Amino acid sequence: MTRLSGKTAVVTGGTRGIGWRLARRFLEEGADVVVASRDRGNWRPEPVAGGARVTFHPVDVRDPASAQDLMSAAADRFGTVDIVVANAGVSRPGAVEKLAPAHWAEVIDTNVTGVFNCAQAAIPHLRLSTEGRLITVSSVLGSRFAPGAAAYGASKAAVEAFTKVLAVEVAADGITANCLSPGFIDEGMGVQLRQNEAVWEKFRTKLASGRMGRGDEVASAAVFLAGDDSSYVNGHVLEVNGGLFW
Template identity: 50%
Template sequence: MRLKDKVTVVTGGTRGLGRAIAERFVDEGATVVCAARNPYDIQQLINQLPDRVLFHETDVTDPDSVDGLMDAAVAAYGRIDVLVANAGVNRDGKVDRLTPEDWRSMMDTNLNGAFYSLQSAARRMIPQGGGRIITVSSSMASRVAIGAAGYSATKAAIETLTKVSAIELGRKGIQVNCLAPGVLEDGMGRELSQNKKVWEAYHHRFSLGRAGKLDEAALGAVFLASEDSSYVNGHVLEVNGGLLWA
């Protein structure tokens, strides 16, 4: 119960890694507000723990919508102890083909959305004496791949935003760190592992011989949100099993 009674907001919290983080945080004693444009399958978790899980429809590309999310969390539970800025999208495309619309989509959701969420949460954490903010990057921030110009650019920017925010907000009681997962058994990771031909080409790049599990990445977020990381600030925590990438 490392997060007992901690009020947490998770953007992109209704599926994939965000939902895994929400589930793990609940297991660790937290109360969680899951924010996203769509509820997807989060209702099952709400039905199990209606007093500790809340869904709030949010568009992270709209700062007013993000402020509404933070206000709703405070109205429901009195404070915000932890923010996990997880919402993100990926649009494939080489630099000479990537459309302006897809570029803007990634910038608006991945980078602007993280900034709006971080800023809005911080403004509510400062008066209460502090809190924890966790941004979510990716191994793609430092290990680039063909067709990932927009996604890699946003994730690299998030890591720098995290480090600047950490030194600005640390004296105000807010620790800001970044979770950078590698390839997980969801989405791209699932496609890799289930495609025999593709897996033969890529499996040697996984030093543990497999993609990661969503819960393994979620445990990294628990560490950054808990007192186990009380002297960690401005850090990018890579949870990738020792990913080798060219």
């Protein structure tokens, strides 16, 4: 399992949930990984077989200078930036009528502007890579709608549109831009959803597979988008949802 050997990956929102699952899989696949987040939280480096290396770097994706510093630090540490996963995101549920403007702004600033900042900071570095990969992260709620998800759903729909435009712009530089769209996953926000019995009961019956997805299943899809096998996949939204019907 060394499909990413010799490559450097940057994963924002990488200290917990799906982000950490992706970072760990990239390490297992031989990549050197920069795990980035606003705070270190409970994250601690773990021994990794195969010689891959991992480091933590703080970032606030809402701040363009912070995103630029992250990419420069990754290049300085490992010599190159080949894969960037713009995964950092927040959710602030609430009906439109009652949603606090500050919560709306927080979601848009993090989930949309944060992706823009990371992509803009990453492109000059990815252009120097032989096979640059930029992966954004959406959600099932980017293309399907649920009450109370106005801010989060709008932000993820924007990420999908942004990624498709980005793919057209960077293709000539040998960079691909694709979007990973998890369904209901038993990690991070998915755990909170499953613990809310009233809400979970509404969504549980919509899963053709009869279960939530696992973080490692999303990570496998991310490895595909990050590796050589996806060289002719560009501007694509890859749903990992077990056959969700809605």
